[in-house]
Amino acid sequence: MNLKPLCRMALAACLLLTTALGGSAQTRMPQLKFADRTLPNGLRVLSAVDPSSPTVAIQMWYHVGSKDDPPNRSGFAHLFEHIMFKSTKNMKSEMMDRLTEDVGGFNNAFTADDVTVYYEVVPSNYLETLIWAEADRLAGLNVDDANFKSERDVVKEEYRQSVLAPPYGKFEYLLQQKSYSEHPYKRPTIGSIEDLDAASLKDVQDFHSTFYRPDNATLVVVGDFDQKQLDAWVDKYFGPIPKPDRPLPRVQTKEPARKSETKLTDHGANDLPAVGLTYLTPRQADSDSDALRVADAILSSGESSRLYHSLVYEQQLAAEAEARADLREDNSLFVLIAVLSEGKKPEDAEKSLLAEIKKLQDTPVTAAELEKAKNQIITDQLRQRENSSGKALALGEAAVLLGDPNRVNTDLSRLQAVTAADVQRVMKKYFTDENRLVLYYLPEAKSGKSTTPTTDSLTPRKEGR
Amino acid sequence: MRINLLIGLCLLLLPVGVLGQTPQATPPPPAAPRSVTFPKPTEQTLANGLRVIVIERSDNPLVSAQLLIKNGGEVDPPELAGLADMTANLLTKGTETRDATKIAEQIESLGGALDSGARWDASTVTVGVMSARIGPAMEILADVVRHPTFKTEELERLRQQNLDNLTLALGEPGSIARFVAARVVFGDTPYGHPIGGTTESLTRILRDDVVKMHDRYYRPDNAILVIGGDIKAKDAVALAEKCFGDWKKPAASLPSFSPANVASNNPGRVVVIDKPDAGQAAVYLARVGINRKDPEYFRGIVTNSVLSGYSGRLNQEIRIKRGLSYGAGSSLDARRDVGPFAASAQTKNESGAQVADLLLGEIGRLATTPPNDSELAPRKAVVVGNFSRNLETVNGLVGQVANLALYGRRLDEINRYISNVQAINTGDVQQFAGTRLDAKTSNIIVVGNAKAFLPALQKAFPNVEVIPIAEMDLNSAVLRKKK
Numbered sequence: 001m002n003l004k005p006l007c008r009m010a011l012a013a014c015l016l017l018t019t020a021l022g023g024s025a026q027t028r029m030p031q032l033k034f035a036d037r038t039l040p041n042g043l044r045v046l047s048a049v050d051p052s053s054p055t056v057a058i059q060m061w062y063h064v065g066s067k068d069d070p071p072n073r074s075g076f077a078h079l080f081e082h083i084m085f086k087s088t089k090n091m092k093s094e095m096m097d098r099l100t101e102d103v104g105g106f107n108n109a110f111t112a113d114d115v116t117v118y119y120e121v122v123p124s125n126y127l128e129t130l131i132w133a134e135a136d137r138l139a140g141l142n143v144d145d146a147n148f149k150s151e152r153d154v155v156k157e158e159y160r161q162s163v164l165a166p167p168y169g170k171f172e173y174l175l176q177q178k179s180y181s182e183h184p185y186k187r188p189t190i191g192s193i194e195d196l197d198a199a200s201l202k203d204v205q206d207f208h209s210t211f212y213r214p215d216n217a218t219l220v221v222v223g224d225f226d227q228k229q230l231d232a233w234v235d236k237y238f239g240p241i242p243k244p245d246r247p248l249p250r251v252q253t254k255e256p257a258r259k260s261e262t263k264l265t266d267h268g269a270n271d272l273p274a275v276g277l278t279y280l281t282p283r284q285a286d287s288d289s290d291a292l293r294v295a296d297a298i299l300s301s302g303e304s305s306r307l308y309h310s311l312v313y314e315q316q317l318a319a320e321a322e323a324r325a326d327l328r329e330d331n332s333l334f335v336l337i338a339v340l341s342e343g344k345k346p347e348d349a350e351k352s353l354l355a356e357i358k359k360l361q362d363t364p365v366t367a368a369e370l371e372k373a374k375n376q377i378i379t380d381q382l383r384q385r386e387n388s389s390g391k392a393l394a395l396g397e398a399a400v401l402l403g404d405p406n407r408v409n410t411d412l413s414r415l416q417a418v419t420a421a422d423v424q425r426v427m428k429k430y431f432t433d434e435n436r437l438v439l440y441y442l443p444e445a446k447s448g449k450s451t452t453p454t455t456d457s458l459t460p461r462k463e464g465r
Numbered sequence: 466m467r468i469n470l471l472i473g474l475c476l477l478l479l480p481v482g483v484l485g486q487t488p489q490a491t492p493p494p495p496a497a498p499r500s501v502t503f504p505k506p507t508e509q510t511l512a513n514g515l516r517v518i519v520i521e522r523s524d525n526p527l528v529s530a531q532l533l534i535k536n537g538g539e540v541d542p543p544e545l546a547g548l549a550d551m552t553a554n555l556l557t558k559g560t561e562t563r564d565a566t567k568i569a570e571q572i573e574s575l576g577g578a579l580d581s582g583a584r585w586d587a588s589t590v591t592v593g594v595m596s597a598r599i600g601p602a603m604e605i606l607a608d609v610v611r612h613p614t615f616k617t618e619e620l621e622r623l624r625q626q627n628l629d630n631l632t633l634a635l636g637e638p639g640s641i642a643r644f645v646a647a648r649v650v651f652g653d654t655p656y657g658h659p660i661g662g663t664t665e666s667l668t669r670i671l672r673d674d675v676v677k678m679h680d681r682y683y684r685p686d687n688a689i690l691v692i693g694g695d696i697k698a699k700d701a702v703a704l705a706e707k708c709f710g711d712w713k714k715p716a717a718s719l720p721s722f723s724p725a726n727v728a729s730n731n732p733g734r735v736v737v738i739d740k741p742d743a744g745q746a747a748v749y750l751a752r753v754g755i756n757r758k759d760p761e762y763f764r765g766i767v768t769n770s771v772l773s774g775y776s777g778r779l780n781q782e783i784r785i786k787r788g789l790s791y792g793a794g795s796s797l798d799a800r801r802d803v804g805p806f807a808a809s810a811q812t813k814n815e816s817g818a819q820v821a822d823l824l825l826g827e828i829g830r831l832a833t834t835p836p837n838d839s840e841l842a843p844r845k846a847v848v849v850g851n852f853s854r855n856l857e858t859v860n861g862l863v864g865q866v867a868n869l870a871l872y873g874r875r876l877d878e879i880n881r882y883i884s885n886v887q888a889i890n891t892g893d894v895q896q897f898a899g900t901r902l903d904a905k906t907s908n909i910i911v912v913g914n915a916k917a918f919l920p921a922l923q924k925a926f927p928n929v930e931v932i933p934i935a936e937m938d939l940n941s942a943v944l945r946k947k948k
Contacts, residue, residue: 153788164744375576
């Protein structure tokens with residue numbers, strides 16, 4: 001039920017972004033040793049040698065995401081991500097697949113609100129080839145109209161597959177869209193069919209020259225390679241790409257604080273109603289993010305989590321209940337969702353979700369529950385870092401979204417420092433009535449037709465149910 | 466072979482126009498490859514018949530353990546579809562000394578996860594934890610396998626959860642198509658039903674059925690324990706002995722499983738499930754495939770790879786050339802008995818018939834236009850790459866080895882897998898496609914808003930059966946509720 005990030009292809013498993021956190025006092029968390037250099041043209045290069053498998057992971061993190069979609073082009077950053085696999089001066093369409101898939105590796109890419117990431121894993125003897133290829137598509141694209149249109153059709157099918165076909169696709173879409181009033185985060189990453197149809201080849205060239213520049217990119221390489229050789233290849237292929245003189249546009253819009261609770265209702269092709277709550281929370285780099293992550297784990301990690309235990313197990317109100325700290329660069333969201341059990345009322349699920357929030361506000365969590373949440377986060381992180389691509393994702397996220405690659409190693413102590421009082425404090429601070437959005441998503445009467453999400457398809461729900 | 470391939474590609478890439486800002490117009494060639502070796506599993510059998518397999522790998526402080534029971538959804542009685550899955554799921558919902566809440570509390574306090582469920586041919590309970598905590602985690606794993614209580618209230622709770630999950634699945638064209646495809650291919654034989662059960666069968670399952678299923682199949686001589694990760698083999702075996710050594714083998718002999726006779730099914734069906742509110746159509750081509758012991762297993766997976774994967778023929782034709790789908794692919798699921806082959810894509814409702822035609826066309830074309838060496842080599846590389854990457858994680862490693870053990874394969878097959886794949890040639894693919902994947906004996910399933918694609922589909926397939934979603938019945942191969 002996670003709307004983001006969107007991947008180039010559905011065929012490969014889509015790696016999700018998870019914030020890197022540390023290890024527990026009792027557990028040896030292997031430190032990730034890495035090299036960090038920046039070329040004169042601004043490209044940052046992070047690399048970590050790990051010869052355990054004869055493969056290497058290469059990732060290009062571009063600091064541009066769906067929040068940077070041009071006006072009236074919602075979904076463009078993601079469409080552009082697909083176009084990056086079409087032709088350049090030196091590569092014909094899909095050549096990236098020839099260089100990766102055909103030699104036993106793979107590639108994919110994803111677009112999130114704040115970043116677009118292209119990644120490959122290849123047998124390590126192909127590293128130089130991929131450094132060349134990533135430099136080539138940073139240097140410029142050379143896409144024709146037929147390729148552009150056909151890939152745009154693919155993205156429209158991705159829209160249908162992720163928004164229209166799943167029973168709760170539109171619910172997730174609306175939850176994101178309605179949670180922000182000003183900030184471009186209000187445009188879901190996948191965009192709309194209308195805006196996708198309006199996009200042109202000129203938009204592609206403009207977007208590339210605006211955002212795809214070495215000083216807006218971070219190259220991450222993890223795996224089986226020689227450091228000196230890598231440095232030489234990076235200099236050779238990326239070094240000549242010039243840094244443009246133009247300033248890099250950055251989103252300046254600030255999301256205003258919410259002043260009163262918003263209640264909305266919409267309908268879809270779902271058979272079981274769903275309820276979603278969102279709260280605006282600070283940017284990912286804020287020091288409260290650690291406590292919010294712990295709160296997320298306490299509420300929804302595993303079957304002993306509070307939401308599962310209360311709503312799914314004890315009360316049997318919900319078929320699914322989850323919370324997620326949806327951390328973003330500018331302004332995060334904390335999301336709580338319940339998909340109801342047969343015959344249950346959304347009002348009751350909302351009441352129970354609110355009751356769980358209140359409990360966390362009124363009573364500090366026990367030491368055991370806090371320790372459990374930390375252990376769960378640490379184990380998840382160990383699993384994420386089992387292979388080179390997971391390690392590279394952790395490095396890239398720390399560098400680009402947290403502004404400091406060392407956070408891959410120092411987040412351990414930040415996590416360990418979170419106390420029960422911290423959790424209680426953030427719950428009180430952010431989970432207020434006026435900072436809440438409530439969305440009811442109810443089954444359409446079976447004879448009616450479901451609506452395509454648009455900005456005005458929602459009717460405000462009356463107060464005083 | 467890899468080097469040849471890359472040079473071949475370079476020749477195709479004549480530089481167009483002036484050089485870009487990168488200093489060269491063609492990709493640098495690869496260096497010499499490094500070879501891969503995977504850890505070697507060791508094994509022994511405890512006195513009670515439990516087979517214990519250990520794979521040591523110490524680069525990360527994690528251990529996974531999986532206990533497999535060598536039967537799953539295929540032993541569900543016809544009226545009680547979903548029983549094996551329910552039995553496996555209920556294991557973690559209470560034992561003689563721990564209730565459901567305590568099990569979840571204890572395992573999650575260790576930072577671990579305990580999952581159980583049934584698949585085809587096996588029921589599994591898996592635990593993954595930091596290596597320092599495998600002792601207490603394994604003790605809980607053994608407790609839930611050996612001493613479940615199957616309390617009625619837990620059964621009722623799970624029944625409702627499963628019914629809700631089924632409702633969710635029946636709202637999605639892709640999952641409906643998977644259910645229907647299994648019925649069409651396997652009819653009323655053991656792989657035909659939804660493994661999680663149907664609305665009707667879930668309602669029928671009683672506690673007594675669950676207890677009988679557990680008594681009959683959950684026994685040490687019908688089980689395999691696979692432990693992998695940061696643990697020494699002797700410690701793993703000692704832990705297995707401590708947790709499972711006194712698990713008694715029943716006197717009764719093991720029930721035997723009679724293979725299904727899928728050949729008696731009537732192939733060539735074309736079934737449309739009409740779901741007017743579907744946001745997209747799910748299109749499936751489905752047929753019988755192979756079993757895991759089939760001598761043509763490696764021919765099969767390489768052939769499937771020619772069709773499937775990002776640059777496989779299906780995605781080439783449907784997504785890359787025509788923009789008709791976000792992704793098209795196929796799967797060849799080799800089971801103890803003959804499993805399914807399926808090719809599928811989701812597309813806008815209006816393109817449902819065109820995509821069905823493309824799926825069928827590509828399956829047919831495999832035998833008439835088999836891949837030449839330059840097409841085949843990269844597809845084999847895909848199979849090898851996926852296999853190797855899967856073994857990079859402890860869970861992947863344990864899963865692969867457990868599968869070999871389940872199907873009676875030699876465990877060192879993980880170190881012969883790559884050469885087995887490399888040995889397949891174009892003639893092998895052609896033969897496999899021609900004899901095992903005949904398009905004419907395949908079935909087509911389309912789930913979506915029929916109004917948008919039915920006329921075109923009927924033109925191509927006069928035998929199409931249209932079933933409105935409200936009249937669909939997953940309990941039998943007829944697929945239609947009795948009037």
